Amino acid sequence: MSHNSNSPQGLVMVNTGDGKGKTTAALGLALRAVGHGQQVCIIQFMKGDPNYGELQALRQYLPMIRLESTGTTDFVDRDNPTPTDLDEAERGIVMAEEAVQQGYNLVILDEINVAIDFGLIPLERVLRLIKNRPPHSHLLLTGRYAPQPLLDLADTVSTISDTKHHFYKGIPAQPGIEH
Numbered sequence: 001m002s003h004n005s006n007s008p009q010g011l012v013m014v015n016t017g018d019g020k021g022k023t024t025a026a027l028g029l030a031l032r033a034v035g036h037g038q039q040v041c042i043i044q045f046m047k048g049d050p051n052y053g054e055l056q057a058l059r060q061y062l063p064m065i066r067l068e069s070t071g072t073t074d075f076v077d078r079d080n081p082t083p084t085d086l087d088e089a090e091r092g093i094v095m096a097e098e099a100v101q102q103g104y105n106l107v108i109l110d111e112i113n114v115a116i117d118f119g120l121i122p123l124e125r126v127l128r129l130i131k132n133r134p135p136h137s138h139l140l141l142t143g144r145y146a147p148q149p150l151l152d153l154a155d156t157v158s159t160i161s162d163t164k165h166h167f168y169k170g171i172p173a174q175p176g177i178e179h
Contacts, residue, residue, distance in 0.1 A: 013140045023111070045089060045109065049179075055069065107137065108141075126150065
């Protein structure tokens with residue numbers, strides 16, 4: 001099947017794996033899309049801390065990118081998420097469903113794979129969101145633990161793995177590098 005280069009084909013992309021750089025790569029894609037005049041929406045799951053460097057930079061320098069963060073500043077207990085954790089994930093998936101239907105060229109669902117793995121969002125709901133999106137809409141889903149049905153549905157999967165990481169040398173997370 002050949003594609004007409006004048007009519008964009010919406011892609012489903014996944015950045016997963018245990019390595020560093022999944023969100024960083026997604027932000028690079030957002031920057032590229034905006035450079036082509038595309039409308040971009042980023043919804044972050046399980047990231048309630050307002051001090052992430054990308055949040056500060058996007059709000060100050062790239063206000064045309066819609067950025068929504070959900071979650072709390074606390075770590076989510078995988079085995080016992082709080083009602084607030086579940087409410088924040090629900091708020092995020094509702095925003096995601098709306099954004100996909102609002103005509104954004106690129107919707108990035110940052111850390112949604114972890115939210116699915118932690119049981120905060122049903123996989124079936126995410127698969128439905130993907131299948132019901134407009135044909136021109138690109139989706140990028142990031143986070144470790146991407147489930148196999150999502151990988152099967154995706155057009156592009158990038159698995160980022162750690163070959164070496166400064167954390168294992170005892171060097172803590174660095175501002176501007178990890179957050």
